[in-house]
Amino acid sequence: MHHEPVMLNEVITLIKSHSSHAKILDGTLGLGGYSEAFLQNFPESFVLGIDRDTQAINFSRERLQDYSSRFQALHKNFGSLDEIPDINNFDVYVFDLGVSNMQLSLPERGFSFQNDGKLDMRMNPDDENLLTAAEVLKTCDEKTLTKIFRDYGEERFANLIASAIKRAKYPIETTSDLVKLIRETLPQPVQRKMGSHPARRVFQALRIYVNNETGELENLLETLPKVAHKEALIIFVSYHSLEDRLVKLSFREWQKNNKGKILTRHPITPSDEEIRRNYKSRSGKLRAFCLIMD
Ligand SMILES: C[S@@+](CC[C@H](N)C(=O)[O-])C[C@H]1O[C@@H](n2cnc3c(N)ncnc32)[C@H](O)[C@@H]1O
Structure with missing residues (x-):
């Protein structure tokens, strides 16, 4: 099972340039590609990975077991941020939206038009509301x-x-x-x-x-600036114009309300080389925001 992390170098560079990266929230853990790179690039850091999909949590917990003293995985939905322990204490918050290769490649999850399976598509099959x-x-x-x-x-x-x-x-x-x-x-x-x-x-x-993906993203964008650390770096990677628009408009609103500064006037997109290597990355758009102290 493999998911090629999108714009990973760009994400790492942004985090390196931030004042602190002692505590990082990977808000969409998936197969743990980002989290692994955070743990490797920032040897002093602690990483919390959350995902609404228990299969992703179990897979990444196993994959990253060598880092168990600095890594934790929790089954949570980013639409309910306030349920995450110590949520106001992270220096960096990263959200890589959408679907993972694991979800797409397991026929029984019903996400893929290329594999035959029951038409399910729930990221969290235990959620009775879905x-x-x-x-x-x-x-x-x-x-x-x-x-x-x-x-x-x-x-x-x-x-x-x-x-x-x-x-x-x-x-x-x-x-x-x-x-x-x-x-x-x-x-x-x-x-x-x-x-x-x-x-x-x-x-x-x-x-x-x-999966009510836009609703969950709206909840997240509403709550994040209220609960996040006052000097935090916030990074979003989205793959759909609707999601990117929600992120862009929220960042503008936050900046207008003096919550901090937009770091990406235009979204960062994958290089031609990355698109050649990983065609699925082609629609990715990365936006970053830095909160400021009150
Ligand atoms: C594109 S994948 C992340 C891939 C990951 N960055 C990596 O490198 O392996 C997106 C993940 O976000 C999860 N996800 C989507 N919506 C979510 C939500 N509302 N709360 C928590 N996780 C969510 C999905 O289950 C999926 O595993």
């Missing part, structure tokens, strides 16, 4: 599904696909059922011209909706 993607398709009406596909997937054929789902002659319970339906619905010439898989946008939209 419906699976199959349940969302079953319970939402055509108008709601259209909005989900349009807002979170920027899918041009949102309405056509939503209408086909509601009229489908077979139950849509697996990732393959949904891929089949999308392939049957989109006009062939459109599919031929598409640069990527025809189901990519719908899968992304469903994942964001199932």
Whole structure:
């Protein structure tokens, strides 16, 4: 299992340039790629990694066991920051949003249009508030599904696909059922011209909706400047224009309210070399903010 960390050098350089990095919060631990690099680059530091996915927590705990005196992993949602012990005591807060390769590559998690599995997509299957993607398709009406596909997937054929789902002659319970339906619905010439898989946008939209990803990010951006250390460095890496916009607008608002300074007037993006090496990094945008003392 491997997840190539995105813009890792850029993240490390920013942290190196900050006044202190004794305590680092990795708010999206995933497979522990960032956390491992923090532990290696900052030998005096303590790193707390949180993730809403227990599989990510278990995997990274094992991967980073050699650092157990300086590393801890906790099953938490960054949308509920105040549940994290000592949350106001970190020098650096890092959030690498979205989905990990582990989630994408395990067919039974139902995130991937390339693997057959139950259409689930919950990052935290123990969270009773989350419906699976199959349940969302079953319970939402055509108008709601259209909005989900349009807002979170920027899918041009949102309405056509939503209408086909509601009229489908077979139950849509697996990732393959949904891929089949999308392939049957989109006009062939459109599919031929598409640069990527025809189901990519719908899968992304469903994942964001199932996990209330924008809602959790909004909660985080609301709470973070209130609870974070007054001289903390805050770093976000996002992969969707909607998320990047939320981060950008919050940073502007914080700066306007004298909470600190935007360090990235324009977002940092992956180098051509990184995109060649790791094509999945191509949509990444990094923004950083430094809080100031009252
Ligand atoms: C892109 S991956 C992080 C990869 C990590 N930086 C690495 O190098 O391995 C994003 C991770 O964030 C987690 N995540 C997404 N939303 C979350 C939330 N609201 N709270 C906590 N973790 C979340 C996902 O479960 C996933 O494991």
